[in-house]
Amino acid sequence: MDLRAETPLFTGSDWDFALVNRIYEAIEPIAVDEMKLNVYPNQLEIISSEQMLDAYSSVGMPLFYKHWSFGKQFVTNEMLYRKGLRGLAYELVINSNPCISYIMQENSATMQALVIAHAAFGHNHFFKNNYLFRQWTDADGILDYLEFAKRYITLCEERHGQLAVERVLDAAHALMNQGVHRYPRVRPRDLRREAEREAERQAYRESIYDDLWRTVPIGAKAATIARDERLAVLGLPQENILYFLEKSGPQLAAWQREILRIVRLIAQYFYPQRQTKAMNEGAATYVHYRIMTMLHERGQITNGAFLEFLQSHTGVVYQPTYDSGHFGSFNPYALGFGIMTDVERICMDPTQEDREWFGDIAGSGDPLEVLKDIWANYRDESFISQFLSPRLIRQWRLFKILDQENDSEIRVDAIHNERGYRRIRRTLAQEYDIGQQEPDIQVVDVDLAGDRLLMLEHVVLNGVLLDEGDTTMVLQNLANLWGYEVALSEVDAENRNELRSHQAQPQPEWMR
Amino acid sequence: MHIVDRRLNPGGKSLVNRQRFLRRARAYVQKAVRDSLKDRSIRQLDKESEISIGRDAIYEPTFHRAGKGGNRERVLPGNHDYLEGDRIKRPEGGEGAGADAGTGEGNDDFQFVLSREEFLDLFLDDLELPDLAKRRLIGGEVDGIRRAGYSTAGSPSNLSVSRTMQKAMGRRMALRRPSGAEVQRIEEEMATIEALDPLRPEDADRLKRLREDHAHLVRRRNLIAYIDPVDLRYRRFEAMPRPVAQAVMFCLMDVSGSMSEHMKDLAKRFFALLHLFLSRCYEHVEVVFIHHTDRAAEVDEQTFFYSTVTGGTLVSSALDKLIEVAADRYRPDNWNIYVAQASDGDNMMQDNARVISLMQDHILPMAQYVAYLEVGRDKFPEAATTQSMTTLWQAYAPVAEAHRHFVMRKVAHRQEIYPVFRELFQRRGLGERAPS
Numbered sequence: 001m002d003l004r005a006e007t008p009l010f011t012g013s014d015w016d017f018a019l020v021n022r023i024y025e026a027i028e029p030i031a032v033d034e035m036k037l038n039v040y041p042n043q044l045e046i047i048s049s050e051q052m053l054d055a056y057s058s059v060g061m062p063l064f065y066k067h068w069s070f071g072k073q074f075v076t077n078e079m080l081y082r083k084g085l086r087g088l089a090y091e092l093v094i095n096s097n098p099c100i101s102y103i104m105q106e107n108s109a110t111m112q113a114l115v116i117a118h119a120a121f122g123h124n125h126f127f128k129n130n131y132l133f134r135q136w137t138d139a140d141g142i143l144d145y146l147e148f149a150k151r152y153i154t155l156c157e158e159r160h161g162q163l164a165v166e167r168v169l170d171a172a173h174a175l176m177n178q179g180v181h182r183y184p185r186v187r188p189r190d191l192r193r194e195a196e197r198e199a200e201r202q203a204y205r206e207s208i209y210d211d212l213w214r215t216v217p218i219g220a221k222a223a224t225i226a227r228d229e230r231l232a233v234l235g236l237p238q239e240n241i242l243y244f245l246e247k248s249g250p251q252l253a254a255w256q257r258e259i260l261r262i263v264r265l266i267a268q269y270f271y272p273q274r275q276t277k278a279m280n281e282g283a284a285t286y287v288h289y290r291i292m293t294m295l296h297e298r299g300q301i302t303n304g305a306f307l308e309f310l311q312s313h314t315g316v317v318y319q320p321t322y323d324s325g326h327f328g329s330f331n332p333y334a335l336g337f338g339i340m341t342d343v344e345r346i347c348m349d350p351t352q353e354d355r356e357w358f359g360d361i362a363g364s365g366d367p368l369e370v371l372k373d374i375w376a377n378y379r380d381e382s383f384i385s386q387f388l389s390p391r392l393i394r395q396w397r398l399f400k401i402l403d404q405e406n407d408s409e410i411r412v413d414a415i416h417n418e419r420g421y422r423r424i425r426r427t428l429a430q431e432y433d434i435g436q437q438e439p440d441i442q443v444v445d446v447d448l449a450g451d452r453l454l455m456l457e458h459v460v461l462n463g464v465l466l467d468e469g470d471t472t473m474v475l476q477n478l479a480n481l482w483g484y485e486v487a488l489s490e491v492d493a494e495n496r497n498e499l500r501s502h503q504a505q506p507q508p509e510w511m512r
Numbered sequence: 513m514h515i516v517d518r519r520l521n522p523g524g525k526s527l528v529n530r531q532r533f534l535r536r537a538r539a540y541v542q543k544a545v546r547d548s549l550k551d552r553s554i555r556q557l558d559k560e561s562e563i564s565i566g567r568d569a570i571y572e573p574t575f576h577r578a579g580k581g582g583n584r585e586r587v588l589p590g591n592h593d594y595l596e597g598d599r600i601k602r603p604e605g606g607e608g609a610g611a612d613a614g615t616g617e618g619n620d621d622f623q624f625v626l627s628r629e630e631f632l633d634l635f636l637d638d639l640e641l642p643d644l645a646k647r648r649l650i651g652g653e654v655d656g657i658r659r660a661g662y663s664t665a666g667s668p669s670n671l672s673v674s675r676t677m678q679k680a681m682g683r684r685m686a687l688r689r690p691s692g693a694e695v696q697r698i699e700e701e702m703a704t705i706e707a708l709d710p711l712r713p714e715d716a717d718r719l720k721r722l723r724e725d726h727a728h729l730v731r732r733r734n735l736i737a738y739i740d741p742v743d744l745r746y747r748r749f750e751a752m753p754r755p756v757a758q759a760v761m762f763c764l765m766d767v768s769g770s771m772s773e774h775m776k777d778l779a780k781r782f783f784a785l786l787h788l789f790l791s792r793c794y795e796h797v798e799v800v801f802i803h804h805t806d807r808a809a810e811v812d813e814q815t816f817f818y819s820t821v822t823g824g825t826l827v828s829s830a831l832d833k834l835i836e837v838a839a840d841r842y843r844p845d846n847w848n849i850y851v852a853q854a855s856d857g858d859n860m861m862q863d864n865a866r867v868i869s870l871m872q873d874h875i876l877p878m879a880q881y882v883a884y885l886e887v888g889r890d891k892f893p894e895a896a897t898t899q900s901m902t903t904l905w906q907a908y909a910p911v912a913e914a915h916r917h918f919v920m921r922k923v924a925h926r927q928e929i930y931p932v933f934r935e936l937f938q939r940r941g942l943g944e945r946a947p948s
Contacts, residue, residue, distance in 0.1 A: 017517075020515055021513075041513070042513045042514075043513070043514045044514070044515045045516045045518045046519055051519070067529065067532070068529060068533040068535070069529075070526065071526060071528075071534070072570050072622075074526040075533065075624035075625065078625060079625045082625065102518075105519055173572060174574060177575065322590050330589070397589060398591065399594055401585070402584075402585055409600060412594045412595065414596060419596065431586070431587065438576075458575075462582050462583040463581065464577045464578065464581060464584065465577070466578060471573075471575060473571070474573045474574060
C-alpha cells in the first residue's frame with residue numbers, strides 16, 4: 001500500500017467547520033474501523049476561551065446550579081489564565097450520551113485534530129467501556145438530571161431564600177466526598193426519573209396532609225430498643241453520610257433532603273473519574289498518539305503539523321523528577337500513557353524479563369485487544385499494580401521512601417532493583433487507591449433514647465489523623481444538618497484505641 | 513456527528529456565581545481593597561486590580577488526612593544516587609513526604625482580579641458628595657436625541673412606512689375607494705357579455721350599465737389616491753437636553769522648600785482620591801492645579817507634583833489665583849467647585865488675616881466643599897499632632913468652626929489618607945452637621 005497516497009487534510013493552521021468535518025471523517029474510520037473503538041455518538045461544540053473559563057468553573061458541566069464556590073473557582077482560573085500562569089485545556093469532554101466535547105476556537109487545525117482524537121474517541125471509548133463508568137454513572141440521564149437540579153435549587157431559592165439554600169449547599173459540599181456509595185453495587189439509576197419522582201412525592205405529601213394529626217396526643221415514650229435492632233433500622237454503620245442524613249436526619253425539611261440528594265448523586269457521578277484519572281488520560285493520550293501517527297503515515301497531515309502535534313504531546317506527557325522543583329505528584333497523562341505504550345511493547349517485542357512478569361500478554365501480538373481489555377476492566381489502582389513493568393521502573397528511576405513518625409529521618413525503602421520492583425509497584429498502586437487515600441469515616445450509632453447524639457468513627461490507617469482545622473469545620477456543618485450534637489472519634493485500625501475525638505454542637509441560628 | 517457553534521451563546525455564565533462569591537467575601541474584599549491603597553501608586557487606583565484576601569472567608573473544608581504525622585510511604589520518580597536503606601533528612605515544612613505537597617493549599621492568601629467597576633464600588637461604598645444635589649446644573653451641551661412620536665412633515669429618510677400605510681388604509685376605507693377586485697369583477701362580467709355573439713337586448717342594457725359602473729369606479733379610484741400626501745407620517749426625533757453635572761476641582765499645594773517629598777506624596781494621594789470620587793459622581797470633572805510659594809501659578813500635573821520651586825510661603829497668593837481662575841473660566845453658577853488644599857501649615861503670620869478673609873468672603877460662598885489637609889512628617893507623627901498649631905491651622909480653625917463645608921484634617925502617614933478621606937465624605941443623616 002502506498003502510504004503517501006493521500007493529500008494532506010490541511011496545510012496552514014486555520015480551520016473552518018468544513019475542515020473540522022473532514023478531519024473528523026478522516027479520524028473516524030481509523031478509530032472505529034481499524035482500532036475498533038466503541039464510542040457514544042459524538043457532538044463537537046466550538047467555544048471561545050471565555051466560555052471555556054465558564055465551563056471550568058462549573059466542574060466542566062454545561063449547566064450547573066449556582067453557588068458561590070463556583071464563582072471562587074472562576075476568579076481563580078481567570079486570574080491564573082490572564083497572568084499567563086496557566087493555559088486553558090484545549091478541550092473538555094463530558095461523559096454523556098451523546099458525548100459532548102468542547103473544543104476551543106483558538107486551537108490551530110492540528111490541535112483540533114488532536115483534541116478530536118483525544119476527546120471524541122479516546123475519552124469517549126473509555127467512558128463507554130470502563131466498568132466503573134458503566135456501573136456508576138448514567139450517561140444518558142446526566143444532562144437532564146443537572147437541568148432538574150438547577151431548576152430545583154433555583155426554586156428552593158425562591159421559596160426559602162438564597163441564604164438558607166446556600167447554607168445547606170455549603171454543608172453538603174463539605175461532606176461531598178462522604179456522599180458516595182463505595183461498596184454496594186447500586187442498581188443503575190435512571191436520572192431522568194428523579195425529577196418525576198420528586199414531583200410525585202410532593203403531590204402525595206400534599207394529598208395525605210391532615211392538620212388533625214398535629215392534635216393527636218403523644219403516647220408514652222417507647223421502650224428503648226436494642227442496639228442491634230436500632231442499627232438495622234437505621235442502616236448503620238453507614239459510610240455515605242449524606243445518604244444517612246437524607247434518609248434519617250431528624251430536623252431536615254423535604255427540600256433540604258432533596259438538596260442533599262442532588263449533591264450526593266452528583267458526587268457519585270464524579271466518583272469513577274476520581275478513580276481512573278491516570279487510565280482515562282492515558283487511554284485518551286494513547287488513542288490520540290496512535291491516530292495522529294497514522295494520519296501522518298498516510299500523508300493526511302503534513303510534517304509540520306505532525307511536529308506541532310509532537311511538541312504539544314511531549315509537553316502533556318512530561319514527568320518532572322522529584323528534585324526538579326516543580327514536582328507535585330505523578331502526571332496522570334505521563335503515567336497512563338507510559339504504562340500503555342509499555343504494554344504495547346510487551347505485546348509486540350517482549351524481553352525475557354517481560355515474559356517472566358507478564359506471561360499472559362507478552363508477545364501476544366495484538367496490543368489493542370489487550371489495552372481494550374485493560375480500559376474496560378481496570379481502575380488506576382489495579383492497573384498500576386498489574387502493568388507497571390520493571391523496565392518502566394528503571395526508566396523513570398522510581399524509588400520508594402518511608403517516612404515514619406518515630407524516626408527523625410526519611411528512609412529510602414526500595415529502588416529500581418530486583419528487590420524493589422514489587423514494593424514500588426504496590427506502593428504506587430496504593431497511592432491511586434481511593435480507599436487508601438481518603439479517610440474511612442462512617443456513621444456508627446445514634447443515641448436515639450437520649451439526646452440524639454450522632455456518633456461517627458474514623459478508622460485511622462498508619463497513624464495518619466484527620467486535619468484538625470478542617471475536621472472541626474466540617475463537623476460543624478454536619479451538626480447543623482443533623483440538628484443535634486455530633487461526635488467523631490478517630491480509632492486506630494489495628495488496636496481500636498481512640499487516638500483523638502472531635503465534637504460539634506449545632507448552631508441555633510443555622511436553621512433560621 | 514454534530515458540530516455545534518457555541519461561540520455566539522451569551523457568555524458570562526459564571527457572572528451570578530462571581531457575584532455570589534463577592535457578596536460572600538464582601539467584608540474581606542472591602543478591607544483588602546482599602547488596605548491595597550497603602551501600597552499602590554495613584555495611577556493604578558482606578559484600574560482593574562488584583563487583590564488578595566485571607567482564605568478563611570471563603571474556605572471550603574473537607575474531611576481529609578493531615579499533612580503531617582503518622583507513617584507514610586511514597587513513590588517518587590528520578591532517583592539519582594539513592595540506594596536502599598539510605599537515610600534522608602526530613603525537609604522542613606512537611607514537604608517530601610507530605611501527601612498534599614504541591615496541591616497549593618495552605619494558608620496562602622487567595623488572590624483574584626476585581627474589575628474596575630467592582631473595585632470602585634467596594635472602594636467608594638457609602639461615600640457621598642456633600643450637597644451634591646444642590647447645584648446640579650443644566651449645561652449648554654445637548655447629550656442626545658430621543659423618539660418623540662410622529663409628525664406630518666420630515667425628511668424622507670425618517671418616513672415611517674408602516675404608520676403611513678396604516679393611515680392610507682384608514683382613509684381609503686373611510687372614503688370607500690373601490691378595490692381592484694371590484695373593478696376586475698365588473699371587467700370580467702363585461703368581457704363575458706361582449707363574448708356573446710348575438711347580443712340580446714337585455715344584455716346590451718346590462719353591458720351599458722356595467723360600462724357606466726366601471727367608468728364610475730375607475731373615476732373614484734383615480735380621485736381617491738392609494739397613498740395621499742396627507743397620509744405621510746415621519747418619525748419625529750427631538751433633541752433632549754440632559755442635565756450635565758460638571759465639577760471643577762482646584763488642587764492647591766505649597767511647594768516651598770519646607771514641603772518634603774513625603775508630604776507631596778501624601779497630598780497627591782488625597783488629590784487622587786478626590787478626583788476619583790468626583791469623576792464617579794459627575795459626568796465631567798476638570799482639575800486645576802495651582803502651586804504656590806510666595807507667588808502662585810497654575811501649572812500642569814507633572815509640574816505640580818514634581819517640580820521644585822524655591823521661595824517663601826504666602827498662602828493668600830494661591831487663593832488669589834484660585835479666585836482669578838474661577839472668575840475667568842469656572843463661574844460658580846455653571847460649575848460645582850471643589851477646593852482641596854495641602855500644605856505643611858507654614859505661612860507668614862501677617863498673611864493670615866488676608867487668607868481668612870479671602871477664604872470666608874470669596875471662596876467659601878462659591879465652593880461646594882473646601883478641604884484643607886495638613887501634611888506632617890512621617891518620622892514623628894506623634895510630634896506632628898501634639899505640636900503647637902501651625903500658622904495656617906490657627907488661621908483656618910475659626911473658619912472651620914463657622915462653615916460646615918470647610919473641613920480640615922492633619923495627616924502624617926499615608927495609611928491615614930483613606931480613613932481621613934472617608935471621614936470627610938461619609939454618608940450622613942439629613943440635617944446632621946459635619947463634624948469638623
